Amino acid sequence: MNLDFRIAADADLCYIVSLEHRNKESLGFLPTMAISERIAKRTVILGRLNGDPFGYLLYDGRGRDVNVLQACIQYDARRRLYGASLYQWALALWQPDFVRLKCAADLEANLFWRSMGLACVAVVDGGTRRRRKLNVWHHYLTPQLITTSATPVYQRREDCHDAETGFLVTVPAGFDDRGSLGKLAWSNRKPF
Numbered sequence: 638m639n640l641d642f643r644i645a646a647d648a649d650l651c652y653i654v655s656l657e658h659r660n661k662e663s664l665g666f667l668p669t670m671a672i673s674e675r676i677a678k679r680t681v682i683l684g685r686l687n688g689d690p691f692g693y694l695l696y697d698g699r700g701r702d703v704n705v706l707q708a709c710i711q712y713d714a715r716r717r718l719y720g721a722s723l724y725q726w727a728l729a730l731w732q733p734d735f736v737r738l739k740c741a742a743d744l745e746a747n748l749f750w751r752s753m754g755l756a757c758v759a760v761v762d763g764g765t766r767r768r769r770k771l772n773v774w775h776h777y778l779t780p781q782l783i784t785t786s787a788t789p790v791y792q793r794r795e796d797c798h799d800a801e802t803g804f805l806v807t808v809p810a811g812f813d814d815r816g817s818l819g820k821l822a823w824s825n826r827k828p829f
Contacts, residue, residue, distance in 0.1 A: 638687065640719065642726040645681035645693060647673075652690050653681065660709050663744055665764070667695070667707065675706075682730070684710075684723040691719055694727055701779075703731050705738035708746075724753055734779035742770040750774045 645653065653676075654669050667675075675681050675695055682694045692710035696703050710720040728736070740746050742760060751757070755774040763771045 640722060641685050642723060643683055643685070644679050645676050645683040647676060649681075649683050649690065649693075650676060653683075653693050653695075656690075656693065656709050656711055657707070659711075663741065663746070664707050664709060682723065682727050684719060684726075686714065686719065692723060694723055696727070696731075698731060698733070701732070701734040703733045703736045705736060708738070720749060721753060728778070734777075736776040736778070738774050739771040740774060741767075742772050747772055747774075 650669070650673055653672055657664055657667065657672070672681070672695070680696050680698065682696075683690055684692045684694075691714040693708075694705060695707040696705050698704075708720070708724070710723070714720075736755070738750070738755075739761070740750060741763065747757070750772075753776070755776040757772045758775050759773040760770050761773060763769045
């Protein structure tokens with residue numbers, strides 16, 4: 638097994654667009670031209686297994702802060718630590734102080750991001766078409782960014798999380814939601 642990672646090239650555009658299209662219900666939509674521009678800016682990382690691509694991570698970096706816009710692993714490569722290896726390689730490449738991303742609250746990917754050390758710090762409304770909630774994930778990698786308040790923004794708030802799923806179920810104190818948060822994510826996945 639040969640696992641490697643690299644910055645995506647123009648020749649990878651077809652694969653990335655195809656994988657995005659196959660997972661369009663999980664990912665936010667990016668037009669082909671936008672993905673092509675990201676490849677030209679060198680902000681797309683491609684993972685390969687034995688020379689064949691298995692997934693990608695598309696990001697926007699501003700200084701030492703990184704915003705992950707899309708991350709997708711093809712279905713047959715999931716749950717085998719390939720995605721974790723891709724994210725770890727990206728962290729080594731970026732050397733960031735802070736990583737943020739949003740993930741639809743009803744996706745299994747939330748369990749992946751939590752396992753990678755990210756903290757779900759808020760829940761926001763998604764787009765108008767799907768009208769679903771998005772979990773906002775933060776990953777602080779530099780100790781200087783840690784706040785000294787009694788309840789830091791990145792700290793897990795047990796009083797706001799569902800014990801079974803680990804996701805936010807109520808609005809944390811100080812978070813301006815302008816709406817109500819019902820029980821989010823995984824309620825339909827509990828065993829009966």
